[in-house]
Structure formats: C-alpha cells, structure tokens
Amino acid sequence: MRHVVIVGQGPSGLLAADWLSALGAAVTIVAASEGSLALWSGSFDFRNYDQDGSMVTDPWQWWAEPSHRTFAQAWELSDWKRWWTALLRSFKDIGLIVDLTLPRENRWIVAPTGRLRPTFWCPPWQWTLSSSEPNEPVTLVDVGSLLDTPINWLKARTRNESAWLTETVALRRPDAWRRHWSGLAWAAFLDQPAGADWLITESIQAREHMRLSGALVFPQVLGVATTERLIQRISDAVDRPVFEYALMPPAVGGIRIRERWRKSLKSRGVLFRPGHVVEVTDSGVRLGESAGRIAADEVVIATGGMVGGGLALNHEGILTNTATGERGFFSGELNALTSVGVGNRRSHGYVVGRMVGGSDPDRHGDGGAMNVWSVATAVQAIMGERAVNSWLSTREEGPG
Amino acid sequence: MRVVVVGAGATGLGIAWDLSLRGIKVTVVEQGDIAQGTSGRFHGLLHSGARYAVRDPKAARECFEENKILRKIAVGSIEPTGGYFVEPEASNSAYSQQWVQAMNRLGITMRETSLGELRLRVPELHPKIQRAYWVPDGVINGFELLFRMRQGIEMQGGTVRLFTRVSGVKVEPLGRVEGVEVQSRQGGTEWIACDGLINAAGPYASEVAKLFSHPFPMRLSRGVMLVFAERKVSAVINRLAPPGDGDILVPHHRISIWGTSDEETSDPEAGPPSIEESRRLLSLARDLFPEMHQWRVLRAFSGVRPLYQAETSMDSRHVTRDFTIIDHAQMGGPEAVVSVVGGKWVTYRLMAEKAVDAMVAKLGITATCKTEDVLLPPLGESRLELRRDRVNLCECEEVSGEEVAAWPEASLGQLRTRTWFSMGPCQGTFCLHRVAETRIADGDVKTLDSEVMSLRRERDRGMAAALWGDNARQWALSRSIRSQVLAEVESE
Ligand SMILES: Cc1cc2nc3c(=O)[nH]c(=O)nc-3n(C[C@H](O)[C@H](O)[C@H](O)COP(=O)(O)OP(=O)(O)OC[C@H]3O[C@@H](n4cnc5c(N)ncnc54)[C@H](O)[C@@H]3O)c2cc1C
C-alpha cells in the first residue's frame, strides 16, 4: 500500500486525505496546528468576484471562458462538475445533510456587518439569499450581547430598503448565560439537553412576536455536534425553515465540518500526528526539534501559505517554505514560491490548497475551487488517472 | 479680545491653554483631528536634554527644564521611566567624554551605571555595551496630554474647531490682523474675527504664512519609527553617540517604539513609510538590540519635524532643535501675527509661553504666564477605573463598550487615539467592526462604512510597511478575514 504523508490539516489537507484514502492509500496527516476551517463558516467558493471586483453571478459561465482561468487551465466544465460532486459526496459521507445537485449559480450570504457576499456551495444550516438585492422576508433572532452579530448592521442597512422585509425577535437569556459568552460557548450550551430545551421553549415564545412568515435565522451558535437535530426541532416548533448566519472566527460552522471530517477520516484509518515539518525528501518528511522522520512514498504539502504558516517572511524579505526549507525573495506577491509542483511531483512533493500560486481567494473568492482543483490534480498524479477515473464513476453512479 | 491659533498640535494647544490662563479668549482652528499632525506621530520621548547636550546646548537646557515642569503639571500623562545612554562596542569614546563634560556643564542630572546593573535592568541590550549613564528621560502619553489641554481650554471658555482649515487671513488697512477665513470639511466658508493670530501649524507653518506674508524657510525633516508589540525595556535607551538614525528605543504603554530617521523633505504630509525604510531602521539596531529583528513588529509610521533654519547649508540632523518666534510685523507682514516654529514636544510649554508673551505685548496688555504652575485638568474617564467584568470590544488593548461610549461624538478614527482600540497585535482585525457597531444607531451606514474602510487602510499601510515575522502572517490573516468573512472587497 502506498503511504502518503500530508502536511497540514486545513480543508485542502483533509480533502486530500479523504480522496487518497478512498482510493486505497495509507495516509498520515502531520500538522503543526489548526487549519483554517475554524476561521470560516465552510462555504466553498467557486468564483465570486471578477477581476475588477464586481460580483460574479454564474461561476460556471465565468470558468467557461478560457481567458478567465487563472489556474485549472486544462479543466473543462465537466471536470469541475465531476470533482465538485466528489466533494459533496465526501461531505455526505462525513454526515452532513447534502443535496448532491450542484448549484447552478452563486447565492449570497450575509457577513457579520450585514454586507452581502456571493458564494457557491454552502453547508445546509447556512442562510443564503438568491440575489444581492434580497426581497425574501426574514426574521432574525437576537440572542443578546453576542459580539459580531450582523443584526444591527442589517437593520441599519435595510432601513431605507423597503423591498427587503426584516424583523428581529429577541430571546430571553438562559440562567446559565454569562456576559463573556462567545459563539462557541453558546454552541456548547445548546449541545446540552438543557440548552436545547431552553431554545425550543424560547423559540415557541418568540413565535408570538413574529409578524413575517419567512425563515427564522439564528446567529451561528446552534451547537457543534447536534446542529441538524436542533434545527429540525426548532423548525417543527415554529413551523418555518430555520437557518444560521455566520459570525467572525472562531467559526462554529467550520468547526462542525472539521470535527466530523477528522472523526470520519480516523475511522477510515487516517493517522493524525502533531508536528512541524522542516524538510521534505524523497523518502519522507523530517520533523523539527529532533522529533524524527516519517517515511513516505509521496508527500502532499497543504500548508496554507502565509495565513496557514506554510510560508514565512523574514525582515530581509526572504520568503521561506516552512515545510521544505526552500527560500526565495519576496516580490510583493504572496503567491511567490507556491506554484511549485502542483500535479507533477517535483523534488518537494505535491503542493495543494492555499500554497498554490495563481489564485487569490481574498480578491477573487475562488478558495474552494482552488482546494478542489489542486487536490484533485495531486490525487490524480499520485494514484494514476485510470484508477481515479474508475473511482469517480463508481461515485457518480453509486446510491446516494 | 480674541486670539485665533492655527493648529491643534502640542504647540497650538499649549498656546491656547496659556492664553486661556491669561484670561484671553481663544479659538483654535485645526484642519484635521487632534494629534493628526506631528504631535501624534512622534517618538514619545520626554527628553532630558542629554541627546542635545554636545551639539545643541540651548535646546538641551530647555528640554531639561521643561522635563521637570511637565512631570509636575502633566502628572498622569508622563511616565517617569528614566533613560540610559549606552555606548556600544567599538564606538568612539572621545564622544562620550565630550558628552560627559557637556552634561556637567549644563547641569543635567546624570549618573554612571555599572554594566551589571544595566544588564539586570535591560536584559535585551547587547552584551558588549561598554558604558552606560542614567538620565531623567521619560515617556509622554502624547494623545492623552493633548486631550487634557483641549479639555482645559474648553473649561476656560475657549473653542477648539476640528476639521476646519484656515484658508485666508484678513488684514485691516492699518496693517493689523482682523480675522481669518476658515473652511469646514463640508466646504462651507466663514470668518472668525480676531485681534491677534498665532500660527502654530507645525510643518505647514510656512504654507499658512503665505496667506498673509512671505513664506519663511523651513527645514522639514521626515522620521520613521517602528512599533513592537511588547514593552521590551523598562526605561528609554539611547545610543551614546552623536545624534543619528536608529538610536532610541522608547517603552510606551504596552509597546516599544524604535526610531528614528531624519531625512529632508519638502512635503509637510508624512506619508506612509516604505518597507525599505523600515528594514534600514531595523538594521541599525544591531549594536544595541541584536535580537530586534525577531521581536514581534506591529507596524511602522512616520512624522515630519517642523524645523526652522535661516541658514540653508546644514543637513537636517544639524538643524537646531531650538525654536523660533517670528513677529511678522518686523518682516513687513501684518501686526499682531506671530508664528512659532521648530522645537520639540517636550518644549511646547516654553514655546507657548514665549509666543504668548510676544502676542500680549502686541495686544498692549499685561498678563503673565501661569502654565508653569497650573496642573492640566486630568481626563474624567480613566482606563483603570472601569469595571472588571466588562466585555472587551478590543481584546488586544482591553477596550470595553463603556469606554467607547464615553466618547459619543468621536469618529472611529478619533476613537482610536482616545481609547487605543485597534492599536494592538491584531490592528483592528477583530474589533473595528464591533466598535463601529456601537455607532450604528445614530450614524448612517454609508458614513460608517467609509470610516471603517479608511481606518482599515490606515492600519493596513502601517502593517504593510513592517511586513515580516508574525506581523506578515497577521497581515495575511487580516486580509483574509476582511475580504472572505466581512466581505469588505474593494475594487482595485
Ligand atoms: C479567514 C478565512 C476565511 C475564509 N473563507 C472562505 C470561504 O468563505 N470560502 C472558501 O471557499 N474558502 C474560504 N477560506 C479558505 C481559503 O480561501 C483557503 O482555501 C484555505 O484557507 C486553504 O486551506 P489550506 O488547507 O490550504 O490551508 P490551511 O487551512 O491554512 O491549513 C494549513 C495547515 O498546514 C499546517 N502547517 C503549515 N506549515 C506547516 C509545517 N511546516 N509543518 C506542519 N504543518 C504545517 C498548519 O498548521 C495547518 O494545519 C477562508 C480562509 C480564511 C483564512
């Protein structure tokens, strides 16, 4: 069995582990610390903004235009279709409630300051809007003193937009509540039976004050482990759809996905090891602080670029790949030093995720696509195209 | 009787406070915010005078005297840390001897410190320091002191007009100043009548002088400073050498500021430093703080020194730090108009005293200066008094909602200098939108959005100018959160 070491446990590392282990590789994940899933709500972006910053409505159409492609030059829409479906299957396998039909267009989500932002695929609990000029009525839930909720921003933003009906209902605080409760503390409370019961009672109370008949939208605090059950219970109690809007990091939504993914991968035999990789060789990786080596047939570098700690910049402008030790001079482009070895293995393994050059999720909103494309490319190179194709077709045909 | 003062920096507010205490009505006109000029972009050092002892004895003497006065009248806004002058390995001991002689001649307090004691007190210093002297340096909390002055002026019935620019000066036929034309941000113009005008526009002083007479020769000098996240030293550290670039570290609040540089410029606007300027400044620290490149850097910023020199042949490091009072009537300009240029933050009170002395003589009244003995009224709200179970909006600097609410009129930019929010390691990444939210009820979202974006840009520029180590990673994280979580996408 081929042994692959994946450096990094962010979304690209977890995705690589998922697909490689499904294809029969033995996988070890080595990571220095958390990946970025704890920072964001888990919405996967395809392409959100055009070069000039304007919003993209139809990412399929955007990618269909060859001159647009910053990366994934050789990918046709059918490739995107196959691999996005593979991603959704993986999410289904780890226990999310996922509709396998791919979105046709971007939808919009609400940021913690009430701005609207396009995105491609969202986890089922995420509140989304079908246009950037929304008109669906919505009832927002205010749990009180929770920092980073967009309620006040939304109210102010929609004050003069009579087309969008929003209302707010406030819940009375639970006895256990403390002033410093963050989103995560709320989620931990609601995961407990007592917390869940309180929530249902309060939601029924709040229903009396709801004048609109649209969705009921909570801040993203509806538990980490019990979310779907909670949402179902509230929805039954108030008789309308229930969703959440995302908050600032730490992001409960991303943490839910991370927790389920790790658990599922572990059950499939993927090993997780803490460690800081400082060198990648033909025979594996070497860990810092004399923590030894891990032998591997192949190495995947999913170290997250500057944000993830895979790149370090020093005071002289020297940029270092922290896992391979490679150095280069910082040209002002954070993508420098990253486009080494996507797909084709060079001397330093396959590079995936945010380490890949050619994409800028911050400006373009293409982070999810970058993860899917780079991981798929590395998986094909490691496992061989034939094996990958037959695996993909069983996934497409198999029962949902 | 009314005097208009141009500029709400240390000098202008110092003048207005002095005038107020002498019973003269005053209106201060400031084009931006308090602390927006050089007085909010300085090193924070309460000089003991030691730095100028050899080259500039008059300025040194003035610093020493004013240092003692400020400790009294601005108690609470001055941190009496003390300071050391340290001689790095392989430096010229001849200068040290000269310096010791000059210090003795001037009578500036000084005491040689054993290297053992120095190492204990300042373990971050280079192990091969050869000699060290203690001097009564200190640290000025510039923002707070400016707000105290403003409060004092208003308590005495004076007026401070922010975001209002002096755009014209009206002179009566006999040659006396009659009033000034001012423009608000929104574009409106109005006249303010006055019997005297004092120009304390710092680096813009010459520009302001053009409104009523010939410009005068200034020697503007730009300086860059680096901010580190921790309080690395307990006292000010100066290199014992002729004043040069990169030779002072000032502990300030919870941070440390390393500086500075001195580069002649013609632009009164400081502009953001470049990464090259920051790297150069950092490289100068080697013989004092060999590990500085590993310290957690936060940002870089710059300021412009409003120096003045009639002669033009010197480079700006050699231009005196002493100040000059210009009586424009003597130069063929209008009567009862005085400009103040040069000097230091530490000497603002003395500069104000001399400028107001000149003004009262012009106005034909007798009123003596009181600022040496009157305590500047402390600010009502103290950071330390606030409740302990509070929820902090800004976690780095521990700024609560109550503190923010104490400044109901302030814009987000003003709140930063008043509460210190967004000044810590995250540079506003996790708190700016929270603080902004407290302003939603009364503000309209467009104004708030634009205030948020302008503060983001300001923080971002400072971080980008010191892009290395953990700060580089924080900068990248901040960029991701701003665009991918908060959807603050700006088209480029
Ligand atoms: C704030 C934020 C919001 C985002 N929002 C969205 C969104 O809404 N939609 C979307 O599609 N994408 C979003 N993204 C995702 C982003 O665009 C990237 O796709 C994603 O961060 C890339 O993940 P990654 O797995 O490549 O790296 P990361 O998640 O950063 O993981 C890097 C991993 O590598 C480890 N590591 C680094 N160096 C070493 C080393 N030398 N040795 C061992 N381990 C190492 C780290 O500890 C970590 O575990 C967001 C990202 C951030 C930061």
Ligand SMILES: Cc1cc2nc3c(=O)[nH]c(=O)nc-3n(C[C@H](O)[C@H](O)[C@H](O)COP(=O)(O)OP(=O)(O)OC[C@H]3O[C@@H](n4cnc5c(N)ncnc54)[C@H](O)[C@@H]3O)c2cc1C
């Ligand atoms: C890098 C650097 C480090 C320094 N470090 C120290 C130090 O450690 N210790 C020390 O004592 N001194 C230090 N100084 C010197 C000190 O900061 C300055 O001497 C002092 O702040 C000057 O104050 P000011 O009030 O004269 O000028 P400013 O603070 O610049 O005030 C002038 C004001 O006038 C306003 N203005 C200009 N034109 C108009 C107009 N037309 N209408 C209305 N308003 C107008 C400006 O907006 C500005 O706010 C340093 C200076 C620099 C540049």
